[in-house]
Amino acid sequence: MNDIAGYVEDLARRAKQASRSLGFASDEARCATVRAMAVALRDRADEVLTANAADMDAARAAGTSEGLLDRLLLTPVRIEGMAAGLEKLADLPDPVARVLDERDIDQGVHLRRVSVPLGLVAMVYEARPNVTADAAGICVRTGNACILRGGSIAQNSCVAIAHILADAVEACGFDRACVSIIETTDRAATAALMSLRGVVDVLIPRGGAGLIQRCVRESLVPVIETGTGNCHTYVHASADFAKARAIVMNAKTQRVGVCNACESLLVDEAVADAFLPGMLAELAAAGVTIHGDSVAREAARDADILGSFVDATDEDWGREYLSLDISVHTVNGLDDAIAHVNRYGTGHSECIVAEDADACDRFLREVDAAAVYANASTRFTDGGEFGLGAEIGISTQKLHARGPFAAEALTTYKYELRGTGQVRP
Known part of the structure; x- marks a missing residue:
């Protein structure tokens, strides 16, 4: 032609x-x-x-x-x-x-x-x-x-x-x-x-x-x-761990090549030692490579899954992987989590897992994204799921x-x- x-x-x-x-x-x-x-x-x-x-x-x-x-x-x-x-x-x-x-x-x-x-x-x-x-x-x-x-x-x-x-x-x-x-x-x-x-x-x-x-x-x-989807799931200090694990696994592994998949996991440092080893072990068992900070590295060592771990760089915090990879970062409370999401997110879909209703309300109100979730997987961001038909x-x-x-x-x-x-x- x-x-x-x-x-x-x-x-x-x-x-x-x-x-x-x-x-x-x-x-x-x-x-x-x-x-x-x-x-x-x-x-x-x-x-x-x-x-x-x-x-x-x-x-x-x-x-x-x-x-x-x-x-x-x-x-x-x-x-x-x-x-x-x-x-x-x-x-x-x-x-x-x-x-x-x-x-x-x-x-x-x-x-x-x-x-x-x-x-x-x-x-x-x-x-x-x-x-x-x-x-x-x-x-x-x-x-x-x-x-x-x-x-x-x-x-x-x-x-x-x-x-x-x-x-x-x-x-x-x-x-x-x-x-x-x-x-x-x-x-x-x-x-x-x-x-x-x-x-x-x-x-x-x-x-x-x-x-x-x-x-x-x-x-x-x-x-x-x-836009691209660097979607976060933030596990608050008040989170129900079983609920959080189910949401993270669904958002990350249910279908990896889509823009509403979770690419970044944030964990409150107050619960990192209790939550991260089991969460990272579950992700590794599903074939996910963890790009984590120093706290995540120690949790990976405790879970004996260092073979599935790589040290994160600053580029990882803003990356849309579209693959069996996830960045893992610990944060110092809700303010730090919201600031991190608003800095590195792409304005697509963001989630908090928390039993604290006030924390959920603040996250929903202050995070700047098209869809913001409390206690539900980011995988729901879809025209069909929202009752809008095809998108x-x-x-x-x-x-x-x-x-x-x-x-x-x-x-x-x-x-x-x-x-x-x-x-x-």
């Missing part, structure tokens, strides 16, 4: 044109289309699995890490999850045409503030092909068209899913360009997409810190930033959406004003 920029611009302009009819479509038509997309995924799951197998073989041959392989892998269960997520989207109240405000202003002019689609949403993402279905479904449900740019490691899977969904959109009477995907792995395509200000209404990157920062730095299109990512910025980035976040609003001939005095 010689003219990458021309190819991407043509694809985007056709998608933008397609977005207009979708934006004016009824709620019933958009819901029916999203449900048809779910049916198509189930009916053609074998095509997706075949494409994904090719991606997995190539990724393994390239020495891809286990965490990324887990993100890349599709199974019948995961495809069913994608389809079920689409159906949940269809069951949600219509996010479009909601009256957000209504009143009479001066001279009796009637004002309404009404939610409307953004228009054309570009999504740039890496190793998770399920994002193709989530992004396409949320966009169609909200009356937006999408142009998708999957990572090269997942290209076969992403293209297969996008074509299946576009076929379903077309079968429901809409332009298949409503779900468009860039079918070249040339890096120039991403640069071309980021240059299309005025055609693309918003760009959403989802992936590692490098991808996200590149989009933030280089995009001429407005960017909604979905397009977790926003760690504060404008214009924060947390699971689901249907309502893909709308903006406009003012509709009706008068009877009024003029401003």
Whole structure:
């Protein structure tokens, strides 16, 4: 493909044109289309699995890490999850045409503030092909068209899913360009997409810190930033140890290659000697490598698991591992824990384990993150778990959406004003 920029611009302009009819479509038509997309995924799951197998073989041959392989892998269960997520989207109240405000202003002019689609949403993402279905479904449900740019490691899977969904959109009477995907792995395509200000209404990157920062730095299109997840679990002096161990193990090991996994364990020094040896032994038994401070090293020695321990550096406190690794640091009370989380966290998901209600209240109030937990695993930060249906990512910025980035976040609003001939005095 010689003219990458021309190819991407043509694809985007056709998608933008397609977005207009979708934006004016009824709620019933958009819901029916999203449900048809779910049916198509189930009916053609074998095509997706075949494409994904090719991606997995190539990724393994390239020495891809286990965490990324887990993100890349599709199974019948995961495809069913994608389809079920689409159906949940269809069951949600219509996010479009909601009256957000209504009143009479001066001279009796009637004002309404009404939610409307953004228009054309570009999504740039890496190793998770399920994002193709989530992004396409949320966009169609909200009356937006999408142009998708999957990572090269997942290209076969992403293209297969996008074509299946576009076929379903077309079968429901809409332009298949409503779900468009860039079918070249040339890096120039991403640069071309980021240059299309005025055609693309918003760009959403989802992936590692490098991808996200590149989009933030280089995009001429407005960017909604979905962040990396250096998520902490803080074990307070009042914590129930059994509860804390269960939460840490779930948050760290239930699925390591996801942004809401726990990457950093903080333990109050008042209970470190009692809590850490057993906790570290349990983590080591699950194959987790512990990157710890001097107190954690002594606990690892007591637990006889120094083979699973490495001395932490300052870089470990802010690292998103996406693997069976965790940083472990002791803190001097609640103030120290909150300060550490706010310094090294990425604004994603943070947890305190404590029986002290006042400590929980302060942590929830003072930690600056999209989702803050008391006595529950950070793994719950997910659009589906929050009852929002499929999500397009977790926003760690504060404008214009924060947390699971689901249907309502893909709308903006406009003012509709009706008068009877009024003029401003």
